[in-house]
Amino acid sequence: MSAYNMLDIVMKDILQVVTPVQEDWEVRFAIINDLRRVVESVASLRGATVEPYGSFVSNLFTRWGDLDISVELLNGSHIPSTGRKQKQVLLGDLLKALRKKGGWNSLQFIFNARIPILKLKNNRQSISCDISMNNLEAQMKSKILFWINRIDGRFRDMVLLVKEWAKAHKINDSKAGTFNSYSLSLLVIFHFQTCVPAILPPLNVIYPGNMVDDLIGVKVDAENHIAETFDANINRFISDKSRPINRKSVPELFVEFVRKFAQMSSWASELGISPYNGQWEQIKNNMRWLPKTYAVFVILCSLEHHLVSLGVEDPFEQPQNTARSVNQGKLEKITNAFLDTYSLLTSKNLNQSSILTSLAPPEVAMIIAKPVIPDYNGGYYHHRTPPQVQRALLPHPHPHPHPRPYPQLRPQEQPPPSRRSQNGSRGTSSNGSTSRDPHSHPRPYPQLHPQEQPPPPRRSQNGSRATSTTGSTSKGPVQSQQGQQIWRQKTQ
Structure with a gap:
């Protein structure tokens, strides 16, 4: 062969x-709906929507892939501008509501990241979720x-x-x-x-x-x-x-x-x-x-x-x-x-x-x-x-x-041969290191x-x-x- x-x-x-099979899509939609219910219970997030993004939206996720969520605040019909400090406060409010509601584990608040993120897992399906704020x-x-x-x-x-x-x-x-x-x-x-x-x-x-x-x-x-x-x-x-x-x-x-x-x-x-x-x-x-x-x-x-x-x-x-x-x-x-x-x-x-x-x-x-x-x-x-x-x-x-052998490149397609030292061995890289060779x-x-x-x-x-x-x-x-x-x- x-x-x-x-x-x-x-x-x-x-x-x-x-x-992913149909069940994997359904599980993630169920998690999104669960999060929507929690967000609706938070006074400071009233009117906010829960929007998925990442590989789930791109259809580039696997059966065990994470779920990325953005909580979008309302600003009339315009795109809201939310500062990092405000995002940290609002994610903190959501974290309290998630703990109170239950059904989630491994909750972690990464508030010092360039984009503050709340990480958690759903108890039933153990799907990891990353929640950010206004990540349009x-x-x-x-x-x-x-x-x-x-x-x-x-x-x-x-x-x-x-x-x-x-x-x-x-x-x-x-x-x-x-x-x-x-x-x-x-x-x-x-x-x-x-x-x-x-x-x-x-x-x-x-x-x-x-x-x-x-x-x-x-x-x-x-x-x-x-x-x-x-x-x-x-x-x-x-x-x-x-x-x-x-x-x-x-x-x-x-x-x-x-x-x-x-x-x-x-x-x-x-x-x-x-x-x-x-x-x-x-x-x-x-x-x-x-x-x-x-x-x-x-x-x-x-x-x-x-x-x-x-x-x-x-x-x-x-x-x-x-x-x-x-x-x-x-x-x-x-x-x-x-x-x-x-x-x-x-x-x-x-x-x-x-x-x-x-x-x-x-x-x-x-x-x-x-x-x-x-x-x-x-x-x-x-x-x-x-x-x-x-x-x-x-x-x-x-x-x-x-x-079937691998296709051979035409002579004009060949790159110049690797540089070799006078003794015929391959030269080292610019930082003086040589490549390791784990294979026989x-x-x-x-x-x-x-x-x-x-x-x-x-x-x-x-x-x-x-x-x-x-x-x-x-x-x-x-x-x-x-x-x-x-x-x-x-x-x-």
Whole structure:
């Protein structure tokens, strides 16, 4: 069986396990209604509404996914402006009401966060909930991710698979210095923008401007303006018959995804990821990131060490860095997760068990890997495994008769070979460290298409990295088409 066939089977198994069923939707709607009843009982929140956002609204959540809630205060018909202090007070009132009502556990008030949050779990379903106040920006971002999924259905599958893979490698926890789920979704968007041919356009083609800046005035008018702009430009992109179509499978796209970011630690100090422009950005030359957020993206240097902050720009709230939680200590761990996975998926000794271990967290892998037992009809079932998972684990009906090698890049697509020292060994990275090798097989050097390559750092004559004096922005792999008409509703 070919490597891609094995990967395809495992990925379908994972998606069968984590994809929500009707009951999962009903449970979350019931929790939302429970919270609405509690909010209605709080005098200071009279008239407020309870609105979900996050992966639940984007339809990018899994069966065990958290539920994000925003309590929206009334301000007539206009978008309310609530200070951080007031949000803390109101969330404190809600916390008291939740304790009095009962039915909730693990209540935690994170009041010093940039956005104050109340965390809790429902007693009946044990679904984790994060409650914030007047978080309209997050609600709109969630809807936008849902709209983007209209362009290509592979986006949703990739996001779900990348989230499970990140959990398996313990790099999906912003509190621990790794990625949050939103930044992982943006990495998938960026990958779909920079693969060849591109699947998604730069997001400035879909929405020119900074979305959060347009959340002003009459609430319904602002929301409709944003929705209509996205709808018109997404329809225009989908109906463009002249654009090349990417027909790669999800397994192929996933292998390219881990390959693309397998050298993250080597370029994170100089390059940022801009889904808005659909290209890599030179941090020091990007005027949107300077000077206000320079400290968020910039290299932090000293004579003894070299610290890096990874930059993944929020395309809807520029120039916010959605990966600001990633610290130097965890950047190497994140890079190794990409590189280890790419090494595994391109090895000759690949099997479904090793793929499953790398792509799924233990709780998901355990469901999939239960022993197959013949039933009385000669079929198969798995003890305590949902029926849809049982079907996914049946023997593959049409296995490929001959192993299919990974596609080889054409000579002109090959990147330059890795730099080697005079004794023939690979040189160390700029910080003097060498990559660890946990596998018995050597890590292959990730091969990128020229359009996928991040721009190389400029170097001075003495070999040190040099910064641009022109202030111009580097050209990335995907540019919006010149002269393309972008529809934007006129505001009064």
